[in-house]
Amino acid sequence: MKWTDVQEIGIQLSEAHPDVNPEKVNFVDLMRWVMALPEFNDDPKHCGERVLEAIQQAWIDEVA
Incomplete structure (x- = not known):
């Protein structure tokens, strides 16, 4: 995966961090x-x- 694969990254992040509100994540952690x-x-x-x-x-969008 590359930085341009934003949809796939969003899906994988939602699976890897199911209890995290993505709106509250700072860019350093992201x-x-x-x-x-x-x-x-x-x-x-x-x-x-x-x-x-x-x-x-x-x-x-993935968790909505």
């Missing part, structure tokens, strides 16, 4: 949790605020 996903393999330098916002929104 980035760390994404990089810890087993299938994730991308350069941290390719991540930015817009990418994290998109991932957070995909996660919110």
Whole structure:
């Protein structure tokens, strides 16, 4: 998975952290949790605020 796979990342985060409200996650933790996903393999330098916002929104949409 790469940073651009926001939908898949959102799904995996919702499964990995079922008791977490994605609206309350700060971007530092979000980035760390994404990089810890087993299938994730991308350069941290390719991540930015817009990418994290998109991932957070995909996660919110997944749990809604």
